[in-house]
Amino acid sequence: MPDSSIVILVGGEAGQGLVTIGQLMAKALVRAGYEVVVSQDYQSRIRGGHNTFVIRTGLDVFHAPCDKVDILVALNAETVARHKGQLTPSGLVVADVDIDTTGLNALRVPFRTLAPKVVQDNVVALGVLGQTLCKDIGLLEQLLREQFAKKGQEVIDQNLAVLRAAYAWVKTQDHGFACLPSAPAYPAERLMLTGNEAIALGALAAGCNFCSFYPMTPGSSVALTLAEHAKFMGTVVEQAEDEIAAANMAIGAASAGGRALVPTAGGGFALMCEAVSLAGMLETPVVFVVAMRPGPATGLPTRTEQADLNLVLHAGHGEFPRAVFAPGSIAECFSLTHRAFAMAEKYQSPVFILTDQYLADSLQNAGPFNTDGLPEIPGPLLEPANPATYKRFALTADGISPRVIPGFSTALVVSDSDEHTEDGKLTEDLAVRVQMVDKRLAKGQGLAAEAVPPSLFGEEGPNGSKDVDLLLVCWGSTLGAALEARERLAEQGRSAAVLHFGQVWPLVEGQFLPRLTAAKRTVCVEGNATGQLARLIRQETGFRFRGQVLRYDGLPITAAYILRGLESIL
Amino acid sequence: MVTAEDYGTFDTAWCPGCGNHSLLAAMKQALSGLGLAPHQVLMVTGIGQAAKAPLYMNCNMLTGLHGRSLPAATGARLANPELTIIAESGDGCNYGEGGNHFLAAIRRNVDLTLVAHDNGIYGLTKGQASPTTGKGQVTKAQPFGQPSEPFNPVAVAVAMGAGFVARGFTGEPEHLAGLIQQAFRHKGFSLVDVFQPCVTFNHVNTFAWYKQRCYKLGPEHDPRSRDQALAKALEFGERIPIGVLYANDRPAFGADLPTLKLGPLALRQPDFEALRGVMRSYL
Ligand SMILES: Cc1ncc(C[n+]2csc(CCOP(=O)(O)OP(=O)(O)O)c2C)c(N)n1
Ligand SMILES: [Mg+2]
Numbered sequence: 008m009p010d011s012s013i014v015i016l017v018g019g020e021a022g023q024g025l026v027t028i029g030q031l032m033a034k035a036l037v038r039a040g041y042e043v044v045v046s047q048d049y050q051s052r053i054r055g056g057h058n059t060f061v062i063r064t065g066l067d068v069f070h071a072p073c074d075k076v077d078i079l080v081a082l083n084a085e086t087v088a089r090h091k092g093q094l095t096p097s098g099l100v101v102a103d104v105d106i107d108t109t110g111l112n113a114l115r116v117p118f119r120t121l122a123p124k125v126v127q128d129n130v131v132a133l134g135v136l137g138q139t140l141c142k143d144i145g146l147l148e149q150l151l152r153e154q155f156a157k158k159g160q161e162v163i164d165q166n167l168a169v170l171r172a173a174y175a176w177v178k179t180q181d182h183g184f185a186c187l188p189s190a191p192a193y194p195a196e197r198l199m200l201t202g203n204e205a206i207a208l209g210a211l212a213a214g215c216n217f218c219s220f221y222p223m224t225p226g227s228s229v230a231l232t233l234a235e236h237a238k239f240m241g242t243v244v245e246q247a248e249d250e251i252a253a254a255n256m257a258i259g260a261a262s263a264g265g266r267a268l269v270p271t272a273g274g275g276f277a278l279m280c281e282a283v284s285l286a287g288m289l290e291t292p293v294v295f296v297v298a299m300r301p302g303p304a305t306g307l308p309t310r311t312e313q314a315d316l317n318l319v320l321h322a323g324h325g326e327f328p329r330a331v332f333a334p335g336s337i338a339e340c341f342s343l344t345h346r347a348f349a350m351a352e353k354y355q356s357p358v359f360i361l362t363d364q365y366l367a368d369s370l371q372n373a374g375p376f377n378t379d380g381l382p383e384i385p386g387p388l389l390e391p392a393n394p395a396t397y398k399r400f401a402l403t404a405d406g407i408s409p410r411v412i413p414g415f416s417t418a419l420v421v422s423d424s425d426e427h428t429e430d431g432k433l434t435e436d437l438a439v440r441v442q443m444v445d446k447r448l449a450k451g452q453g454l455a456a457e458a459v460p461p462s463l464f465g466e467e468g469p470n471g472s473k474d475v476d477l478l479l480v481c482w483g484s485t486l487g488a489a490l491e492a493r494e495r496l497a498e499q500g501r502s503a504a505v506l507h508f509g510q511v512w513p514l515v516e517g518q519f520l521p522r523l524t525a526a527k528r529t530v531c532v533e534g535n536a537t538g539q540l541a542r543l544i545r546q547e548t549g550f551r552f553r554g555q556v557l558r559y560d561g562l563p564i565t566a567a568y569i570l571r572g573l574e575s576i577l
Numbered sequence: 578m579v580t581a582e583d584y585g586t587f588d589t590a591w592c593p594g595c596g597n598h599s600l601l602a603a604m605k606q607a608l609s610g611l612g613l614a615p616h617q618v619l620m621v622t623g624i625g626q627a628a629k630a631p632l633y634m635n636c637n638m639l640t641g642l643h644g645r646s647l648p649a650a651t652g653a654r655l656a657n658p659e660l661t662i663i664a665e666s667g668d669g670c671n672y673g674e675g676g677n678h679f680l681a682a683i684r685r686n687v688d689l690t691l692v693a694h695d696n697g698i699y700g701l702t703k704g705q706a707s708p709t710t711g712k713g714q715v716t717k718a719q720p721f722g723q724p725s726e727p728f729n730p731v732a733v734a735v736a737m738g739a740g741f742v743a744r745g746f747t748g749e750p751e752h753l754a755g756l757i758q759q760a761f762r763h764k765g766f767s768l769v770d771v772f773q774p775c776v777t778f779n780h781v782n783t784f785a786w787y788k789q790r791c792y793k794l795g796p797e798h799d800p801r802s803r804d805q806a807l808a809k810a811l812e813f814g815e816r817i818p819i820g821v822l823y824a825n826d827r828p829a830f831g832a833d834l835p836t837l838k839l840g841p842l843a844l845r846q847p848d849f850e851a852l853r854g855v856m857r858s859y860l
Contacts, residue, residue, distance in 0.1 A: 198859040212852060213847070243834075247648065248648075252677070252678055252681065259650060263656035265652070265656035281642055374856070394616075413637035414660040422640070
């Protein structure tokens with residue numbers, strides 16, 4: 008199926024309200040029954056700079072970013088200059104009459120006539136967009152009522168008047184842009200949310216009741232979402248004095264009975280590494296969300312990358328088990344976060360969710376998320392069978408010792424970051440040391456046995472993906488782009504399959520190696536410069552990819568990018 | 578009835594004559610004196626000789642990372658409003674590696690007690706200067722004398738308006754036990770900085786050195802007066818006051834936080850009804 012999506016790019020300076028326009032339009036489209044995928048590209052500043060909010064929509068849309076633009080809503084001249092090259096042949100520019108759009112198919116909007124106040128410019132832009140796409144004004148009216156509900160009827164009425172004026176004005180214009188096909192009936196409960204919001208909801212569904220964090224883009228919005236809902240959910244959300252404190256607080260909270268989440272970005276996570284090791288040693292369940300952005304150091308603070316896989320895999324000194332999830336969609340942000348908590352609780356280990364700026368900030372339609380079908384996550388014990396003889400680190404076959412929360416029985420819960428005996432006290436008995444290492448690592452086998460297998464998309468021949476010419480392997484947020492690339496290849500008569508890792512550790516060879524070896528060609532697609540997953544797979548299995556498509560310019564991987572990359576490999 | 582014996586007696590890895598022994602005894606006395614049983618107490622420590630204290634008494638124990646006892650204790654407190662939570666560690670742990678957490682703990686005013694074993698040295702790592710080592714003091718790591726000004730934890734705490742600031746001396750164990758008890762009774766963050774002579778590595782601030790200088794604050798000192806408290810906190814030389822330097826009634830962290838009023842986190846169940854409501858806000 009050829010790409011039928013319509014891409015609307017709203018561009019301008021920070022502070023011009025482009026996010027408001029984009030969000031309202033995106034929400035209207037979701038409510039009208041369309042698929043919506045938003046990519047946000049912004050600079051690390053509060054005002055000024057060049058920022059874009061890109062909505063990809065339609066009836067049948069890959070949930071992936073893309074490079075083309077069908078409607079360019081330019082809030083300043085720079086947006087036209089930067090993005091006119093991306094316009095499709097039938098593309099349309101929406102810009103103020105004062106902005107030069109010579110040679111372009113443009114709707115030159117008399118903003119100052121349509122809106123009495125500059126602050127209402129975004130409502131004008133919204134109205135122009137709505138009418139251009141032939142969308143019922145009622146949807147946008149309803150959204151404006153919700154948006155301005157707190158400001159009172161007068162403000163609502165003023166904005167509705169501006170919206171109607173914009174609709175009326177577009178009707179007098181001849182722009183030739185085709186209406187969006189009308190949407191079929193859709194499930195009423197469709198949500199629109201970002202990857203990070205879905206992670207927060209997944210955490211809440213898993214019973215997360217504690218979050219400590221130190222602000223860092225693009226991780227913060229997980230904590231902010233939990234804080235926003237704390238008055239309904241009771242979640243304790245504390246902004247720590249630094250990341251080291253955030254991680255150690257979570258360990259303290261989890262040890263005392265909380266279910267803890269720590270969201271951060273790569274740089275912040277680097278500061279948490281010692282605490283990760285502590286969680287491994289104290290066998291404390293803590294879920295870390297690491298939202299990746301380009302490094303090293305401060306890197307490109309507001310752009311995207313997938314370059315912290317190595318960091319998360321190896322974070323923390325010493326050897327202890329862990330699991331690392333890498334959701335590929337909004338739905339997986341929800342479901343794999345729930346899974347992360349289940350694994351952390353069961354195996355009393357640090358567990359990680361790797362996401363990135365693209366997915367973290369990408370608003371999409373998703374859900375509804377069903378909470379009834381989720382498995383219950385058993386918590387720790389309040390009282391052991393025999394409090395007098397309780398041993399926090401009792402040796403067991405699977406390495407899992409009953410975890411008791413102090414203060415609810417007469418049992419004493421003793422845990423030491425030094426190597427310890429079964430009863431949790433420091434020891435230098437080297438035989439015990441060996442037993443304890445083995446015990447901790449035994450949990451890694453359980454984590455491997457429960458690892459979520461990678462998902463295969465594409466015709467499955469008798470030997471896995473044997474019959475396809477090409478197997479694209481990816482992890483995390485690149486799933487949508489890989490699936491779209493597969494479709495584009497099919498249109499060219501080339502068969503391809505996609506293997507997506509939603510869990511990147513532990514890697515269980517049997518789950519994927521036969522597929523890799525059966526494929527004629529394998530290409531690993533990653534948002535980093537060194538091919539971290541490819542290297543990990545090679546390290547674990549000896550398998551070498553035929554080629555790699557890597558992106559590290561700070562932008563998300565798109566299907567077009569993958570296709571360009573494949574040209575030089577295949 | 579709880580007695581100090583309930584807290585047990587253990588062999589320690591501390592040097593004979595170390596101030597830690599009497600601090601440990603004072604701790605057990607303070608806890609049992611308040612009728613607190615071992616299972617009601619969680620001691621959170623960092624790393625150092627001081628941080629080994631809970632190994633030598635019956636109680637719940639979380640020995641974490643060097644410098645990080647305060648954030649771990651804070652997390653535990655936020656998770657459980659009912660335990661008696663003690664953060665205990667050395668001067669290096671609290672004022673050096675964990676300095677930012679010390680400041681944050683005072684500001685946050687979470688209800689827990691910090692007992693800092695202040696021996697003016699890094700004991701466990703064999704005698705380097707700590708933040709409270711005097712200027713000019715020679716150590717193996719500072720052969721030309723410790724070049725920086727020492728940190729004054731009690732003055733900083735008073736200046737920041739901490740709710741309870743006391744200084745004790747292991748040479749006055751009864752007095753010290755009393756200070757620790759008052760700290761436990763205080764609602765909010767309380768600091769007990771304890772002079773704890775290190776017999777092996779600190780040959781300046783010896784038992785005799787402190788014995789000569791320490792004097793107990795009498796009734797003429799008004800711990801509610803910040804000016805008086807600051808003056809006493811800064812008095813460190815020929816004479817050094819011990820006792821409650823400063824106290825106020827700042828409300829403890831969370832007194833007004835709805836999320837903390839719902840009780841211990843361990844007793845909460847996921848509220849799916851509320852979650853469905855939250856999800857509807859994304860429609
Ligand atoms: C991250 C880290 N850095 C350094 C150390 C080494 N270390 C252990 S204890 C200590 C200093 C202890 O001094 P203090 O806190 O005053 O305790 P004391 O031994 O004097 O009681 C140091 C530097 C460590 N364990 N962890
Ligand atoms: Mg010390």
